[in-house]
Amino acid sequence: MTHIEKLTVKTGGYTDIIDITDKVNGLIRKNNIRDGIVNIHSPGSTGGISTMEFEPGLSKDIRAYLEKLFPYKERYDHHDTWHDDNGSSHLRSFFIKTSLTIPFQDKELILGTWQQIIFVDFDTRPRSRTIVVTMIGD
Amino acid sequence: MTHIEKLTVKTGGYTDIIDITDKVNGLIRKNNIRDGIVNIHSPGSTGGISTMEFEPGLSKDIRAYLEKLFPYKERYDHHDTWHDDNGSSHLRSFFIKTSLTIPFQDKELILGTWQQIIFVDFDTRPRSRTIVVTMIGD
């Protein structure tokens, strides 16, 4: 059985980190698949999906280390193509990737006690984002 | 339902980036699964699969930032094992990973308008590569 659902989040951009764990668990609970895997995917090339212990200190660390690796204010060849300013956002998205697959059992994500699923918006402006949540299983 | 298909790409190595979106969509269209997920996997330890806005400027940026992180000409302990020269290729593959899973609906990949699926060949020579495309769904 396969179910494809969508959820929407509003973000501030600049590596804004959003905890979407409860929303994903909500979609799993309202469908009739008990055990399986869920794929969480952000269409577009300036977002990312991963997991972390969602707490403000670590969010700061993630932003600091991504900024050290791919500074927003740097000049990128991507800027010459469209005359925009989000080359760093694209590099971050290429490295972190826009999708993640996680198992669930008895209609509950299998995660560590201190582990949350996060969407990260790397773009350089506030956006409303659609995230595709696909459940497959029995 | 599950379908495992293969596609072949010729690459130049040294972080050659190949857009495989149309080939993956072609395999989805010729099979009888309408909605589901597709896993794209490059067997081997010197390739990578991710997504990006496939345009020459960003391809240059990706090559430049990977080179800054894992320079090809550096000495690596891996070279002592086999007396080869592709330690950087292996590190890049470990970080970017050789597989990616993405949903599709109505026989079409769910991607952003400016988002393509890419295979990246990190090895230090031209190669012919097999990529495994596995579709699961209804």
Added chain:
Amino acid sequence: MTHIEKLTVKTGGYTDIIDITDKVNGLIRKNNIRDGIVNIHSPGSTGGISTMEFEPGLSKDIRAYLEKLFPYKERYDHHDTWHDDNGSSHLRSFFIKTSLTIPFQDKELILGTWQQIIFVDFDTRPRSRTIVVTMIGD
């Protein structure tokens, strides 16, 4: 068909790299799915799953480059939250991610000849870890 299995590994922490390929293949062989995908997931926020050519030289390289990017002895904002010392572990896990999906065919993982599936324990102490192995297919 879906099967969710678990395996346990003992690790030394500090980016200890464990080859789990045989254990995953063993779980695939003992179940009745012939072709499909397997999701390998480490619940928690200080582990990682990826693939590599599992040989001691490359393991050293991976540890060296992760240490250069996210040094264990650095000060992290995460430390202020819990007064612990594993901020680097969390950053590594966020970048490498805790899950990976790979296809299998005729009850055998589709991997390159020199490619192994690895669990990496980024935490700062020895631990016993549960890894969730979910198979979906026909």
